[in-house]
Amino acid sequence: DGGITQSPKYLFRKEGQNVTLSCEQNLNHDAMYWYRQDPGQGLRLIYYSQIVNDFQKGDIAEGYSVSREKKESFPLTVTSAQKNPTAFYLCASSIWPQVAFFGQGTRLTVV
Amino acid sequence: AQTVTQSQPEMSVQEAETVTLSCTYDTSESNYYLFWYKQPPSRQMILVIRQEAYKQQNATENRFSVNFQKAAKSFSLKISDSQLGDTAMYFCAFQGAQKLVFGQGTRLTINP
Numbered sequence: 001d002g003g004i005t006q007s008p009k010y011l012f013r014k015e016g017q018n019v020t021l022s023c024e025q026n027l028n029h030d031a032m033y034w035y036r037q038d039p040g041q042g043l044r045l046i047y048y049s050q051i052v053n054d055f056q057k058g059d060i061a062e063g064y065s066v067s068r069e070k071k072e073s074f075p076l077t078v079t080s081a082q083k084n085p086t087a088f089y090l091c092a093s094s095i096w097p098q099v100a101f102f103g104q105g106t107r108l109t110v111v
Numbered sequence: 112a113q114t115v116t117q118s119q120p121e122m123s124v125q126e127a128e129t130v131t132l133s134c135t136y137d138t139s140e141s142n143y144y145l146f147w148y149k150q151p152p153s154r155q156m157i158l159v160i161r162q163e164a165y166k167q168q169n170a171t172e173n174r175f176s177v178n179f180q181k182a183a184k185s186f187s188l189k190i191s192d193s194q195l196g197d198t199a200m201y202f203c204a205f206q207g208a209q210k211l212v213f214g215q216g217t218r219l220t221i222n223p
Binding site for chain 1: 117144146154155156158161163202206208209210211212213214215216218
């Protein structure tokens with residue numbers, strides 16, 4: 001079945017540690033996105049990519065990094081520079097003009 | 112830059128009533144799509160309805176319909192005969208040529 005997969009579902013990070021969230025899609029979508037959601041809040045765009053080897057900063061890119069080496073994959077690294085990383089992270093993919101598909105999300109907690 | 116604004120953080124109605132959620136957006140693009148997504152407690156994003164900007168006719172999906180006012184950059188969602196299962200966060204979203212941008216969300220509660 002085609003879809004978009006995020007892993008892990010739950011992730012714990014120690015202070016000062018970098019962690020990487022995985023996002024894989026087999027829908028042959030060109031565009032991929034990362035969003036952050038805080039409790040009771042909307043989805044804020046972190047990074048997005050329209051093609052392989054190219055990506056753009058969203059509204060809250062500081063403290064995050066991404067890569068797009070393959071069409072299917074768009075991993076997000078939460079670096080130690082992100083001072084408040086505890087949140088729910090959603091990955092999405094789309095191909096214009098179709099509807100975006102979302103992963104199940106990763107809940108990141110700083111311990 | 113594209114922005115999406117939902118001015119109602121929370122709404123609450125009785126079962127079977129009709130409720131309208133508001134959304135405004137700002138863009139300089141002429142070709143774009145607008146969406147309403149539902150997010151239940153499971154956090155899964157579920158597409159409710161979609162509107163192409165070039166279509167003047169308002170989209171309808173069963174009990175869900177939109178009022179799309181392109182000149183006013185307004186895109187409201189009407190839920191008719193509301194059901195308990197409609198309780199969720201609702202997000203308005205804009206998809207242009209580059210980005211998919213979301214509003215802050217409206218928490219909708221349907222009371223029995």
